[in-house]
Amino acid sequence: MKAIAARWLAAMFAVLSFAAAANASAADTAKVLHIALPKAETGFDPAQASEVYSGAVIAAIMEPLLNFDYLARPVKVVPLTAEALPSVEDAGRRYTFKLRKGIYFAADPAFKGKRRELTAADYVYSIERLVDPKNRSPNAFYVAGKIVGLDALAARAKQTGKLDYGAPVAGLKALDRHTLQVTLTRSDYTFAQVLALPALSAVSHEVVDFYGSDIAAHPVGTGPYLLRKWIPASKITLTANPGFRGETWEFTPGDDPTDKTIAARMRGKKLPQVGEIDISVMEEAQARWLAFQRGELDILSLPNEFAPIALPDGKLAKDLADRGVYLSRILLPAITYTAFNMRDPVIGGFSKEKIALRRAIVMAYDTDAEIKVLRQEQAAPLQMVIPPGVAGYDPGYRGGIRYDPAGANELLDKLGYKKGPDGWRRLPDGKSLTLTLASQTDATAREYDSLWKRAMDSIGIRLAVDKGRFNDQIKAAIGCHYQMWTYGWIADYPDGDNFMQLLYGGNIDQSNVACYRSPTYDALYERSRQLPDSPDRTKLYAQMTRQFEIDSPWRLGVAQYQNTLVQRRVIGYKAHPVMLADWRYVDIDTKAR
Secondary structure, three states, X not given: OHHHHHHHHHHHHHHHXXXXXXXXXXXXXXXXXXXXXXXXXXXXXXXOOOOHHHXXXXXXXXXXXXXXXXXXXXXXXXXXXXXXXXXXXXXXXXXXXXXXXXXXXXXXXXXXXXXXXXXXXXXXXXXXXXXXXXXXXXXXXXXXXXXXXXXXHHHHHHHHOOOOOOOOEOOEEEEEOOEEEEEEOOOOOXXXXXXXXXXXXXXXXXXXXXHHHHHHHOOOOOOOEEEEEEEOOOEEEEEEOOOOOOEEOOOOOOOOHHHHHHHHHHOOOEEOOEEEEEEEEOOOHHHHHHHHHOXXXXXXXXXXXXXXXXXXXXXOOHHHXXXXXXXXXXXXXXXXXXXXXXXXOOOOOOOHHHHHHXXXXXXXXXXXXXXXXXXXXXXXXXXXXXXXXXXXXXXXXXXXXXXXXXXXXXXXXXXXOOEOOOOOEEOOOOOEOEEEEEEOOOHHHHHHHHHHHHHXXXXXXXXXXXXXXXXXXXHHHHOOOOOEEEEEEEOOOOEOHHHHHXXXXXXXXXXXXXXXXXXXXXXXXXXXXXXXXXXXXXXXHHHHHXXXXXXXXXXXXXXXXXXXXXXXXXXXXXXXXXXXXXXXXXXXXXXXX
């Protein structure tokens, strides 16, 4: 009770003392936006959150230096807390940022009643938290190996058991209160995009010190919203931050008529307009669909199984259109894949027998059936690790592995995976063979399990399915504790590096959930990081994809279409390919029904 009272008093103090600087008048408490997450969140600490659902909440509360333009396609980076885009020197190795003055963290007991300005040192601290061994951050790969002196700081922390946040780091400097300079170990022309990610948001050391191990439940940032209520895996309520500096909706539309309409209705409005964001966790697709139908959700990422109802013949259904519902459709810069644990004694390793087993599994899976049955034609098969619409994608590249159960059976026969009297295959040493797929409990996952069972039956391999919750599984998957696990990756930033790094050996125990380490692939990846987006880099990506096919650490899946249905009362929504919490740029017509 004392902690609750302290938080309330601090918030009231901030409202009374800083009302003149606040943008409280812009957000209307009568405007409530209702949305749903299809998977449970894991917490709201940028250093520890590992999936997009938590990331979206973080993006509404905290702020990185840069952001993505709401309307621009192709996507472009724009300043957020920085005054302008960084000055880039030394062939893409040195980035210098000037922060906007007068940006303040939301009032919180951690600041003991004082107004706390955002400084360059906060970004230094936040970046260092990503490599602090005690955080075991799944987001460390964004900066590890990239910033001069940062890896050495982390290495010393592993030896001493504590990261020295006061120690100088040559490549990470607050030159003054509002100037940040980052020096990289090598040229990297995508680094500005990394600094637009929620994982790189500013966190204050006072807040981390105050809440300690409970920091994931107490996000405190400089952004437009505050976390008012959180019931894990159930309900999240955000309210407009009364101390937010405010921003003006001033995005420039392109040639798209929809963009022009959005701009005409939103231009010049102060943000945020919406006073409360009500977020429900609804893992069952039918529950989300029915809630939208009843008007209980304002924005719905349409579950694929309801696409034939909502989008007959690819067009919005008449009953929805008559109600004023509108559609925002994009091909996501995202991939799905099933990772094979390269550390597993049965399915991992680089012997010809293990490679053949993985290759046969990939050949047995019918991706076209997945697109037709599970995705309801709302997806496209992937040819590369990089999806369409992302820098580095080669539209002429064609994958070398095709759906071919007969060929998969021949390959297994040849490499010694013989069938026993019971019709099931055995390992080359004669021992029994059963593979285990980690899966979730929702209806979509059950359909997916059926496709996998059919694929394994077609090549005589027993398949067991291990059910669990996604937000529990993701933590275990990062450490490669599952034999087979299906995952997805949406672009943090629209560059091929963000996808190719998923297979880089240096990212094991972070984003590389297959624990795949290939000297050939890693050498090509390290060369690619030294090049800007160019034909030469795209050629390297093609070579890396071919090596990936040879080793087969994944079954590469699909790129999905995202069909977002929006109620007529929501003004200005447009689905963004990479920006999380794109709903924070909308308004609500309180008179519409």
